[in-house]
Amino acid sequence: MEVANKYVIIKSKVDGAPKESDFEMQTEKLVLSVKAGSKNIIVKNLYVSIDPYQLNRMKSQSSSQKTSSFAVGIKPGEAIDTYGVGRVVASENAEFEKGDLVGGLLTWGEYSIIKPGEMILRKLDPMGFPLSYHVGILAFSGLTAYGGFFEICKPKKGEKVLVSAASGSVGNLVGQYAKLHGCYVVGCAGTKQKVELLKTTLSFDDAFNYKEETDLKSTLKRVAACGVISEYTGTGKRAAPDMPDVVYKRITIRGFLAEDFMNLFGEFISSTVNYLRSGKMKIIEDISKGVETVPSAFVGLFRGDNVGKKMVRIADE
Template sequence: MEVRNRIVTTRKEIDEFPVESDFEVKCEDFVVLVKSGSDDIIVRNLYVSIDPYQINRMKSFSSTHKTTDLTTPILPSLDALGVGEVLASGNPEFKEGDIVIGITHWAEYSVVKAHTNLLRKLETLGFPLTHHLGILGFSGLTAYAGLFEVAKIKEGETVFVSAASGSVGSLVGQFAKLHGCYVVGCAGSDQKVTLLKEKFGFDNAFNYKQEKDLTATLEK
């Protein structure tokens, strides 16, 4: 079967705040067929996650490029944690129709190398597929591990969350509230501060851009 594959790519390295004109959608012919002897897996992407770490990977230089394979530059093709459906497989562990999660691409169709161990079958546990890219994905696991495994917070403590309106920070604040903590967050706009207090349930929040002395602000 041959299809048209739409792929999101970058036009150039992005060292400033990304804008729509930095990206373009390309269309390519794509054959949904695994060659004989290959263990490739062809996935139709259903959802992909756009995460903060990808910003650094779009830059011409970032110190994170030297850390792991997952933080090396990815231009012009973009990869991401994605949920998809297997359309064809040369690997006996995956069959057509399986719902999987792993590193795919900003595209409708992706070829995943089975030997990289970046793909696994997804047990949905009754949750929507999108939850596995958010609260049950990178952001949720980072928030949970940082709060309970590293910080080891206790009920009744005060928790301060920086960048609190982001995908990780917003979850840290909500987890801490559920654990019985007093939660304060900071964000970069009044609109985000309102979001923290009125939607995410933070006890208090402030716009750090309007504060001259962050230490004094936190002591309040």
């Protein structure tokens, strides 16, 4: 069987804030079968994740970043890998069968052709949850929130926690973990609607719009930094606190990436699944439909358009 596989590319390296015109849809004819003995598989993509860190991979300088698998440069004209879930439609790999649900590195496209050396994929048991949960809360967004909060911040019950970008994919989960841990949680976000969401749907103790706050001096003790979207676009905005504040207030700032917490994956999944089954965590997702919406979904991240985890539903089950 032959299909037309639509996928997204960048036309050239992207510096500064991304625009939809930086992207282009490509269509290739794809035969949905793989050569015997190739060990390749073809996955029909169902949900793909839309993440700010991808912008760092699109920059002119990105290939010099060798510090993380999240930092490998994206080449103009080529399919762009991303985390997602899908269903195997053809396999010559003994580990996967046609019909298997999988989660892992797919592409911003309708189908992913995955070769053995590049395979970062596992079979997915949805455990009764919607597939989108396996792109957000039960995948890297959840692990970033869980590891960043429990491992980096090492919070005690009753402590005050400030979450920035608190309605975002990771932030809303940090706030929810913190509430469940018995902390007093304050969130900040960039619109009135997001602030309302934090206070009502997510039951944060307090929330504010950082664009309207004139005095943001706080008594921060520890900053766990998993991303700094405002610095990715190279507009000269700086997200770091003033260094004299760091000194006088004895602030600790620690950078990390989700991949640093793979050792916590089991613990993270089991406690999060328990929270979900007992209705103690809310799911905030922002899902657009169709591969054509990937560029606008991605560009919107940098304008703060998304509320909760941004992803694209590529196809219905």
